[in-house]
Amino acid sequence: MTDTLHYEIVSPERLLKDAEAAMIVVPGADGDFAALPGHAPLMSTIRPGVVEIFEDEGAQPSRLFVKGGLAQISPKGLTILAEETIDLSAVNTDELKQKITDTREDIEDAKDDIERAALEKELAWMVALAEVVAA
């Protein structure tokens, strides 16, 4: 058992991070979970939320917003297949609010269930992002 956890964050466009950390908090679909070194093998989908990376115990975590994806913990470490990541410092709150209202309107005007489902998915991550930024 090692003291640090090897982790990789991969987006479809590139390998975002490939490093070691003491602990990583992942927003799993069934609730947040913390991945520590030697965690049992696990595969979980991720809901829109913040991944917190603690490089040292007790240190300030670096935060990264993930739109959704899949986390896989294997004996080799943690792999996060992120759909898209957003830098929290670059979020424009007003723009985001406008987008949320727009999407809500679009959902009401949606022609069929398939379109509505797609829009609701979009709305879910925007709302989650707004909550994180507001907090």
Place this chain on the structure above:
Amino acid sequence: MPSLKDLKVRISSVKSTQKITKAMKMVAASKLRRAQEAAEAARPYAERMENVLAGLGAAVKDQPGASPLLAGTGKDDVELVIVATSERGLCGGFNTNIVKAARAHIQSLVKAGKTVKILCIGRKGYGLLRRTYGDKIIGHKDMSAIKRLGFADAHDIAADVLAMFERGEFDVATLFYAKFQSALVQITTKQQLIPAPLPEVANENEAGDELQGAIYEYEPDEGAILDDLLPRNVAVQIYRGLLENAASEQGARMTAMDNATRNAGDMIANLTITYNRTRQAAITKELIEIISGAEAL
């Protein structure tokens, strides 16, 4: 026999063509490097996705209620053929080769009595297919406004394709694109997108080391993870195809323009020889005239 002036004009026009092809070759070379980097950067995600799918898919595929994206709709009457080509020409046989492969595939499907629907990505393929299969084309994605291909672009295309699939508009989807091997070699590839093909057994062994070595806990459960993963896999595969295509296009253009530059060089050499010979002939003729005139006196 062209006059001296004609030859001179001709030489200078070929020279300016050569300058253009040379510049295009250099531009293609630098674009190729960027496209190649993008394709390589996207590889880790696709590979890990494949690993996860290989492990999960094999377990779930035969169970009843498996996602139609994996198990298929049980029919293969209607096939959607997605043809990815470039937006611009002057890249040798790049577009023609992709379209040729797609056309052969479409023909065999039509012969087997199946319905074919075509979705074109890129302007060139649309132009080539419109004449023969105009009635079968259901859509055309214009990528000319996109400067740098992002995952979001592929995601949009995938969303459209998946919406069509959910409405039951087709049973099988195949993607045609050119896989990049080197600047000289691009392999036209046919890839099935829906239902998702599981990686080959040989591949599974590699993935298996990582996956089957440990007993996984699934959250929420295998089925739900797959339902989430499979639509994303379609987008990832399309994205990968488009990236490979972009790199191939630049590679093909580089090769084509290199050939054109060399041909122009040969042509200039030939024309210069003819020009010099004609000039010499004119001088000799004048001399003969003067000498014979002097002798006659």
